[in-house]
Structure formats: C-alpha cells, structure tokens
Amino acid sequence: MATPIQMPSLSPTMTEGKIVKWLKKVGDKVTSGEALAELETDKSNLEIEAYDDGTLAEIVVGENQSAPVGSPIAYLTPKGGKAAAAPTPAAAPKPVEAAAPKPPAPAAQATSAASAPVASGGRRVRASPLAKKIAKDRGLDIAQVQGSGPSGRVVKRDIEEALARGVKAPAAAPSAPVARKAPTAATVARPEARSEPLSSMRKVIAQRMTEVKPGVPHFYLTLEVEMDAAVKVREEAKAMELKVSVNDLIVKAVAMAVRRYPKINVSLQGDQVVHHGSVDVGIAVALEQGLITPVIRDADTKGLQAISTEVRELAERARKRALKPEEYTGGSITVSNLGMYGIDQFVAIINPPQASILAVGAVADKVVARDGQMVIRKMMTATLSCDHRIIDGAIGAEFLRELRGLLEHPTRLLF
Template sequence: MSSGAQRLVLKIARAATTESNLTWATVGRLPWLSSASHARFLASYPAHVVLNMPSLSPTMTQGNITKWRKQPGEQVAPGQILAEVETDKATIEWEAQEEGFMAKHLVPEGTQDIAVGTPVAVLAEEAGDVAGLASFSPGASSPATPVAAASQPATSELPKSTHLPPHQVLNMPALSPTMSQGNIVEWKKKVGDPVAPGDVYCEVETDKATISWESQEEGFVARILLPDGAKDIEVGRPALVLVDDKETVPFFASFTASDAASGEQTPPAPAAATATAAKAEVPPASAVSVQRPPETGETNVAAPAAASTGRLRASPYARKLAAELGVALEALSGTGSVGRIVADDVRGATGSAAAIPPVAAPAAVSSATPQADTAAAYVDLPHNQIRRVVARRLLESKQTVPHYYLTMECRVEEIQQLRERLNALNSAGQKGGKGGAVAPKLSVNDFVVKAAAKALKEVPGVNASWFPDFIRQYNNVDISIAVQTPSGLQVPIVRNADLKSLGAISSEIRALAGKAKEGKLLPGDYAGGTFTVSNLGMYGIKQFAAIVNPPQAAILAVGAMTPTIARVDGVFKEVPTILATLSCDHRVIDGAMGAEWLVAFKAQIENPLLLFA
C-alpha cells in the first residue's frame, strides 16, 4: 500500500471510531470502457475486486448474461473472456482487464436486464482466498456474523446515516411542469468526482424530452443510488449523495436509499423509529403477496399506501395507468417513497386479483374456466434487448421527427443488363477479387447503395443531422443497411460508400448481414451512420415509407422491380422499374432539397455507368 493510501486509511480510522467495520475502497474508471467500473475492497473479506456490468456498446444501458466463460476457482488473466453479454445490438464477449481468480458469480447465467454498473462477479487475488468469498454479497464489507449481530445492543438498529459524516442527499427533481417521474439515461458524474454549480449530474428522460440535471451545489459525489438506465423514478426519490470532503467518500460505499429516507425524516419516538425501519426494509415480495387472489373470496386488507393516514398515496401516472388497465389501487402495496404506489406497482398487478373489478364470489368462480381457455389461445414472447431499443427509438422518431415522403419511379433496365454482364464475367473467372478470389455476385441493392452514396455527395444537405442549435452536415458518407435478424432489426454500416467499388460494397454488405444474423456485430459495425437504405423488394413489396433513423435526417425505402409500359425512343415497350421513397426530417431537409436528391439518385440509377465515374 502506498504512503498516500496509508494516510487515507488512518484518517478514516480516526473519524470512524463508532463504526464496527472499516472498509477501504477506491472506485476507478476503466480507461477502455466509458461506462464500466470496478471496486477493490480490503476489509474482513480477503482482498478482492468486484466486477460490475460493463457498457459494451455506445447505447447500452443494460444487458443479459447469456453464459459465464469463467467459473468459480478458475484463474483469470487480462484478455481472457469472462462472459458472453447480450446487449441492445449483439452478443459480445466481455474481456477481463484484471488478473486473479474467479471467486463468485453474483448473478447466474440467463439473468436479464442487468443495469450497467450492477455488481455481477467477484475476483480474488489469490487462489486460496476463493473459499473466503463464498458468502460475499454486494455492499458487504465482512462475512455475516449472525450470533454477534444478535448480541449487539438495540441502538445498532438505528439508521446508519446517524454515524455518517456530513452529507447531502439529492432527490430526483421535477425538470418539467408536468413531470412526475423520469428515467436516468446516463450519469455524467461518477463516485469521487468533484461537483461545482452548473455541472451536469446526469441526463434525465422526462415525459417531454431528455434534459440535463444541473448541479446547484458544490462538493464530491459520494454515492449514486440509481444506476444508468433506471426507469420510472418518482420525483422526490433519493438519487445522489454529496459530501464536502473527498476523504469521507469511502464511508458511503454501502449507503442505500432507505438510509437516505430514514436520515431525512424528523426523529420520531424510539418505537416509531423501529417500526419505520422495519417498514423500509420489507422486501419487494410483500408487494406481490397482496396481489394474489384470496382463496376464501374475502377482499384484501387495505394496502400500506392508505393504511397509515387513511389517504391513498399514488403518483398521477400510476392513477392514470390504473384507470386504463382496470387495476384497483386500494388493493396494491406501494413500493415508492413512504409507501406511495408507482407505475411499476400497477403494471405488476395486471392480471392479479387487484386487476379484477369487485364482483360477487359466485361470478368469480364461474369465470375461472373462460380465463383458462383464453390463456391457452396465445403465447407471450418476452422482449429482447434489440427489440426494446428499436421500439423505443422508432417511437421517439415518429413522435419527435416531422416526417414527409417523396416517391420517384426509376427505370432499371440498364442496371439489369450491366449487372448480368458483370456477374457473367465474374462467374467465368474473367474478373477476380483481391488475392485471386472470385468477385462477389452483384445485386440490384448494391447499385442502389452506390447510387445513394453518389447522390449524397451531389446534394450534401441530405447527408446531415438535426441538433438543437445547428445542423451538422457530414463530409463522409456512411450508409446504414437495414437487415432483418431473428432478434430484430439491425442497421450495420458501409462506411465511405461513395469511395468504394460495387464489388467492395457487395462484399461488405454480405459480411455485415451475416454477422448481424449471427448476433456478432461489434460496436464499430453499427455505431454512427449518416443515411439509411431499406430494401423490401425481395418480398415483392412495390412501395413503402420507412421511419427516419435518428439522428439521421433521411432514409430511402426501395420496392420490388415491376414491369411497366413506358415510351422509349418513340416506341412503347415493357421496362423494369422500381419505386424509391425518401422519408425526410423536415427540420433538416426542405421539400425542394429532398426532390433534388431524388433527381440525382434517379440519374445514377438510370445511367449506371456514372457509378464508375
């Protein structure tokens, strides 16, 4: 241990004479991962490192552990694979950055929706220390000692906040006039970071927009009580702890929201304090128990939300949701602050006794058989990460982006002739790829992508994104290709498509589509993109309008080739055509600019030799 670290431990020891356990912890950011952290603990447990769920993609807020590749007792070295993690884009291998021995998995294989930053595993520094960590749990600083705990005086049950250094608990603020709850999108400050007025704590998604929560205080972040991606956080719920002195930050390593609630309240009588603490520590299972249908047909006992004062405590959104779903709020037990019913309580009650309107007992019995028949008539398919993210982003696009659509018919007989000739030459071996390999078989979609890239160079205003204070116009042309996979829609990117040959574009699209369908895309394969092409022609769809893929400003939807009677050189004949529909963000692309782009695209498609210029 360095001399600086020793001085820190001695200062903490002198300040913590009333504490029974002393924990020394440092929380550091991994330089290779923007949203992952690890903590090294030295206390009654053997020396160990707690590994948190990392952020393996730029948009990842939670993930699923699909498989542990290192089992307890196995040695771990930097670069080795710890686990396979399903993110919002693909299944990615989590590489170790530490060396040691896997001591314990804190979450089993198959665990879903693990928020980034949640403890998931423990590494021991020595093989002989693995057994000593078998009983480890997140937030614990020493092994459980039930006998000693039983012999402690009653004062040990007082809230831990009474022994903590001076601190301030910051609650979820109301960032808009109608906001009753919000989602933590991303924390901008980490534990140990200094804070000054005007600094941004985190990005909060409200009912209207995503807003920065700015600091009004100065100090140091001692504890973050809500992880990245936390949803439906009631206004007023504890979210963050600040301290004045950075050296006191380690005291808050195990601080919880219940500590914050007990510390903020006016000290009641001892008996009431004990009851309050017991109520705050009731596990979530108690909320489930009151939702079960009563076996004797009797009505449920009034929930804690209304028991203490006779007034029902529920958030406005929870009341609205309950009315829509037909849930009786009186039958629910709130999990929010002071027993308040929140939206998750209402959703959890759907299909339970609380969701059934009060009726006579015989009617309830007679409805049992129809309910069983209805349940057998459908299958509920749980959402995966990709489906959730695509649904959220596309809904946001339709709600916030002012779409308009332009359609143009393009003749493709020259593309067909050129394509057939090039493919014939490739098949005959007269044209090879790199290293002597046979060049890929070209598709009409390859020509479409190349033509779109060339048109973006001619009309650069379409190759842009909307920002609140400016429009960003891109110099590079990175085209996202919509690919349907078993787990949902993916959009891998062909970068610098305007500079690549048709053969290179064809090979890259096939490689990316294969990786997408196997769930093996890496963040570099899909992060970014300045324009999107979606082609449903292979399904026989003649024409459709796609949804803009934010932050891009346009997407091209291409339909199937259809024979059409057209006048060519004074003669009517049948020619193949496609319908191309451009969906535009009107904030970025005016109607005339969108039309100009389609004219440029049509010229490239109908004169394919221009693609080689």
C-alpha cells in the same frame, strides 16, 4: 477486498445486458484481458473481459439474467486473494423471464413435456419457438440440427438448411394398433396463447421508434426509377462471375448522390447541425430478433465489387450477432430494401441520429409512356423519408433526382 466487475456499456443504445454464458466459474484464476462471460446486447453478442488479474470470487448475475449498465455482475479478488467457498449467485436486478403463467392442467403438462425437443442422451435442445414449430410441422428431428444462433440455439434458417439437405425424422418404433375414439368438442383442447419477454434488440427498437416517430417530423418524397440499364449491368457482372446485386448498385448510387448533394449528409445533435465529412451508408438487415443496420464506410469511394463483398460479410455477421458497435453505428443515410419480398412501395422510419432513409421496392415490369407510346420497362419505386427540422423538400427532391439519374445511367457510377 473484492473488486466489482460491472456490466459494461458496449453500444451507444445499450441500457442493460443479458448474461448468455459464464466462461469462468467461481474460484477460477483470471488474467487481465481474459474473457469472463458472453453478453447479449441489444444488437449483438460480445464477450466481457477482465480488467485485472485475480480470482473470480462471486457471480451476482447468473446465466439468462439481465442487469443495468454499470451494476455489478460479479466480484474479483486481487491476485493472491481467496475466493468464496462456493458460488452464491444472487437474483439479477432485472430477470428476463416473463411472469410465471398459470399452471396448465395435467393433460396439457404431459403434452408439453412430450413435445419438448430432446437430443440423444436426454440433453434438451435450445431452439427458437419458430424453429420448433417448423421442425414439428415438417417431421424433422430437431436434435439432429446444428444451431447457429446465440449459444448454439437452433433458429429458422438452421431448420431450412437441414430440410434442404434432406435430414429426416427418426423412424417411429412399431407398436400395436390401438383403437381410437373420434375426438369430441368437449375433449379437443383449444391451443392457448403464449407470451415471451421482449428480446434486448426488440426493446431498443420499440423504444427508439416510439421516440422517433412522434418526435421527428417526417416528410416523404416518392419517384419511380427505370431500372433496365441497372439490371443489364448486374447481368453483365454475373456473366463475368462477379456477384453484384441490384441492391449493391442502389447503395453505390445513394452514396454518390449524397456526395454530390452534401446538404442531405447531416444529422441533428442537440441544437447543432452536424455536417458529415464522409459518406457512410447503412443497410437494413432483417434478423429473427429484429432489425440491424450495418454501415458501409466511405461507400462513395468503393467499387461495386467491394461494396457487394462488404455487404454480404456484414449481413452474415449481423445474422450471427457478431457485429462490433462501430460496424452498425453512425452513418449518413440508410437503405431499406423490401423488394425481395415482392413489396412495390413503402415508407420507412428514420434511423436516428441520421436524418434520412431510402425505402426501395421491387424491380418489376410495368407499362409506361415513352415518346407518346406505351412500352414495358423495369420500374422501381423509391421513397425518401427526411427529418424536416434540418432537411427541406427541395434538398430531398434534388437528391432523388440525382439518384434516379445515376441508376438510369449506371455508367456514371464509375466516375
């Protein structure tokens, strides 16, 4: 009898998965532990492995189709059994494609076909809509760009890197001049809106934010931090050819403040308050598809250089959707930094099951009062969001006060 291969649950928030690519075809022999398919979850791309030896007899869920966790995606015959004569993939339980739009007019169809990026030899290039638009606007031949997204998909950063390298559009073939009439209002087509299905990541973000914001009673505490000393530490590290950013200093300071005020290192699970024994700090990383928070484990015990290296490695693998579930789950508190976008101040929504999140703005020169005199200092605004069911205002205020002390006197981060 054929054994079903079920859609596995590869992360705590996963309810369905999308098959990006089958690595085996019907009739192939497989061994236990061998990769069968590439799967897109809500957070990363992972491989599905076989648990038994045998022959891939049938594929139920085809490429670019989704299925709920636990449902069969293929069938495997035992070792020595016979496979089906030919693959007969059935429709997926939940296709990811949106409903077919109304067929466009012939002129619109011709325009669409002409604008679709095609590589040499007629091979269609896989690229995100944003990447296509940027390439078209900048006159870049997208077929010359190597994609770094899932399954080699060309994404925004690939286009930007190609432009930085100076990749140019192919020279247009000479043609005889053609007289053109000026377009009239009747002949100019208005650009139509387009729709696309939510990605797996964006679906989970939408679901969790909808549940958290009405369900978790947030309160917010804001203060300003003088960052002159912290910036000086970063400059001294740079002079020693060490890559330490202001954000790395913030992560270290947050971890030490959590260690010194453990009442903020809690989460609510049912009717139990969990007091975490370690300090694990999440880092919000923006992706083209949404947001993910890789976690720096035991951040309070690590030096600035170690934190800097780990943050960069995790962020890079997050952008490649290559993180393992244990690398982005759990955590004591999350740091969300939008300072690099020029944002002065914002409030963030708590990332469950955590009970707090720190929103950090830009470090900027401001006029402040010191000893009755107006002086210019490098200031940063930090806003702490807390779950009021298990954290009170006084606890949050003590934590923020300690955080400010650590950042304004960063030598304390060494002890």
